[in-house]
Amino acid sequence: KQEVTQIPAALSVPEGENLVLNCSFTDSAIYNLQWFRQDPGKGLTSLLLIQSSQREQTSGRLNASLDKSSGRSTLYIAASQPGDSATYLCAVIGVTGANNLFFGTGTRLTVIP
Amino acid sequence: GAVVSQHPSRVICKSGTSVKIECRSLDFQATTMFWYRQFPKQSLMLMATSNEGSKATYEQGVEKDKFLINHASLTLSTLTVTSAHPEDSSFYICSARNPGLGTGELFFGEGSRLTVL
Numbered sequence: 001k002q003e004v005t006q007i008p009a010a011l012s013v014p015e016g017e018n019l020v021l022n023c024s025f026t027d028s029a030i031y032n033l034q035w036f037r038q039d040p041g042k043g044l045t046s047l048l049l050i051q052s053s054q055r056e057q058t059s060g061r062l063n064a065s066l067d068k069s070s071g072r073s074t075l076y077i078a079a080s081q082p083g084d085s086a087t088y089l090c091a092v093i094g095v096t097g098a099n100n101l102f103f104g105t106g107t108r109l110t111v112i113p
Numbered sequence: 114g115a116v117v118s119q120h121p122s123r124v125i126c127k128s129g130t131s132v133k134i135e136c137r138s139l140d141f142q143a144t145t146m147f148w149y150r151q152f153p154k155q156s157l158m159l160m161a162t163s164n165e166g167s168k169a170t171y172e173q174g175v176e177k178d179k180f181l182i183n184h185a186s187l188t189l190s191t192l193t194v195t196s197a198h199p200e201d202s203s204f205y206i207c208s209a210r211n212p213g214l215g216t217g218e219l220f221f222g223e224g225s226r227l228t229v230l
Binding site for chain 1: 155156157175206216217224226
């Protein structure tokens, strides 16, 4: 069974700092990997989707990379802002389709003004 | 992108009553929607896959008679928590894919917090 791990579980950084969130998965046979942010008491907002054939995706200050062979993905956030404070979740979808969606436990990010 | 909306965002009910949560795809049609449950400070747990026009597929350990799922149209799936008890209190979230995008990207609703007294 696919296991998704996110490290660290919590992270506090001063405003303006660049940071990296890590996601690792045990089974490299994935369909795609998706990064989300979740604000307290809210649903999930899709940030970036990386297809299995891709190595990275960028959106604004966010850059996500994927290394399938090593079972790792990173989410890079440049010039962090207090509004970036949230829990970041990565989710891996197995090749057999939608039901095989595995979430990490998330990294709770706090950006200190 | 795609917009998925849930209603209600919060609901409080008495033990023994039933509660219905709606999940709508606003700008696309979804033959499949997914229902999750999230406990405090934990990740999402897939409960079931809702299939338009057919029975939902439940994950192991999820009681189908407790959590009734109906997907009567291509834009609406409902989750009914029957005879709710305090242990059913949780955050319920739905998601769907926009098949028109062809990316497999999942879009989530805003979530519904259920509190059973």
